[in-house]
């Protein structure tokens with residue numbers, strides 16, 4: 257069996273989630289190949305070649321792959337698919353965009369966001385915002401899978417010595433073009449791979465007040481997240497959203513501040529090792545999942561926390 | 567210009583679902599059902615395009631049992647012009663739904679198809695991308711803004727790093743994200759009017775589509791339960807516990 261893992265990257269560096277995807281691929285058994293498609297991204301391929309467990313890296317460089325637009329990426333993957341039994345990617349927005357298109361072109365089901373490999377054809381995946389776990393068996397000869405990164409350890413970034421081979425580009429579909437991007441810039445760790453995450457909700461009242469949270473985040477080396485309500489209200493950008501329909505995180509420590517704990521939010525953070533909730537409403541459902549609950553006004557508690565962390 | 571929107575009947579987002587004791591699935595008896603929230607956003611976007619004079623007709627379609635009629639009625643009450651129910655009592659996977667939608671699209675010839683990014687029951691996040699693939703159309707997933715201009719659609723997408731804007735050749739498939747719009751509520755007069763709007767019924771057989779599942783659900787279980795922990799009285803106590811008990815800071 258050979259598994260093709262689609263690398264997540266920005267043409268400069270390999271996305272952290274790819275390492276988790278490689279681990280899931282390894283658990284399936286067989287050879288693991290990684291596809292790096294982009295433009296001017298040879299350094300990413302070299303990085304992928306060093307990942308432990310990777311046997312081969314395919315490098316497809318072309319201007320049309322620079323922004324990983326789904327139509328051309330899917331065409332490329334389908335052109336390579338004959339040699340593979342499984343095509344797999346991390347369930348990032350990029351993986352979620354591209355892989356279902358690949359699956360449909362191959363006339364197979366996609367198995368979305370698996371959290372466990374039971375056997376090469378059987379997987380566990382969350383449904384209903386993680387309130388139920390389904391064990392599903394695929395009858396498709398070729399499998400297309402996305403992986404929830406937080407449920408698979410990261411493969412070692414070094415230790416491997418895979419060969420890098422050029423893959424030829426597929427025909428340009430001409431269906432979409434890149435116009436621009438507005439990416440959040442931050443010195444803080446990336447939300448989905450941070451060891452500590454501190455998130456704010458509607459209780460924060462404004463974007464300005466997020467500074468209270470950011471000060472604490474910087475002392476802890478934490479990433480900053482948010483509830484949907486905080487994003488909808490415009491306090492913070494969309495990429496801060498943690499939850500069923502945002503990002504899934506599972507850090508060592510998750511601190512929820514002014515967040516009530518709706519099931520859609522819990523879906524994105526309840527696998528965190530230690531959960532802290534700071535909320536002024538002692539009945540807030542977030543306390544039902546919190547290891548440490550502090551009933552307090554966040555405008556008092558956050559400056560105190562900042563102070564206590566020295 | 568015609569817009570086709572997909573509406574799925576799902577367990578209401580406020581319901582705390584229960585797993586059946588025999589592990590065969592989720593208990594859906596006497597549970598409140600609603601339109602998938604992302605599909606309300608899809609309907610709303612279609613209506614706004616019609617109100618802006620860009621679209622002339624908004625057609626809603628659903629795949630499901632007879633009861634999915636109610637979801638179509640909700641779409642009609644919001645303002646959609648007519649409905650199409652592809653009736654089946656089988657569970658249809660995203661690939662099957664995409665194939666049924668493709669068959670309907672070939673009859674209806676819409677210029678734009680809007681679906682939700684994700685159904686909140688199966689959490690698949692696949693159908694729109696699959697439909698675009700099967701039709702050979704462009705796709706604008708996780709959209710927070712859609713602007714149609716001549717033969718193209720400019721779509722701003724919510725991605726992991728922030729926002730990305732792309733231009734799609736039309737016809738196109740767009741999937742909605744939460745910030746695309748705020749869906750309207752159906753007014754009472756519109757609910758009454760919707761009763762008279764047509765809903766066309768078809769079956770997968772009528773459309774010549776094979777919807778047999780590719781995945782077999784072996785079991786459905788409750789996730790591991792998280793025990794509630796302790797209450798701390800002060801920030802000082804919290805920091806002490808995080809340092810000395812949990813060892814996480």
Ligand SMILES: Cc1cc2nc3c(=O)[nH]c(=O)nc-3n(C[C@H](O)[C@H](O)[C@H](O)COP(=O)(O)OP(=O)(O)OC[C@H]3O[C@@H](n4cnc5c(N)ncnc54)[C@H](O)[C@@H]3O)c2cc1C
Pocket residue numbers: 456457458459460482483484485486497498499500501502503513514515516517518519520521524534535536537540552553554555579603604686
């Ligand atoms: C289709 C769909 C998808 C969704 N996806 C997501 C998702 O991915 N992620 C997500 O988070 N949500 C999601 N939601 C929304 C979810 O249902 C909740 O509405 C949302 O999580 C609520 O955010 P919140 O807890 O910040 O706000 P609220 O529920 O309003 O809670 C605010 C909390 O702040 C507390 N508070 C207020 N002031 C203070 C203060 N001064 N000090 C301390 N505490 C204070 C209050 O007691 C309250 O508990 C989704 C909903 C739908 C329908």
Ligand SMILES: Nc1ncnc2c1ncn2[C@@H]1O[C@H](COP(=O)(O)O)[C@@H](O)[C@H]1O
Pocket residue numbers: 572573574575602604605608627628629630658660663680681682683684685686688689690691692693694
């Ligand atoms: N049975 C269905 N009937 C109508 N629309 C559906 C159905 N299943 C999926 N969809 C559409 O596809 C979107 C994504 O669903 P999914 O791929 O299952 O997460 C939904 O938001 C709907 O717009």
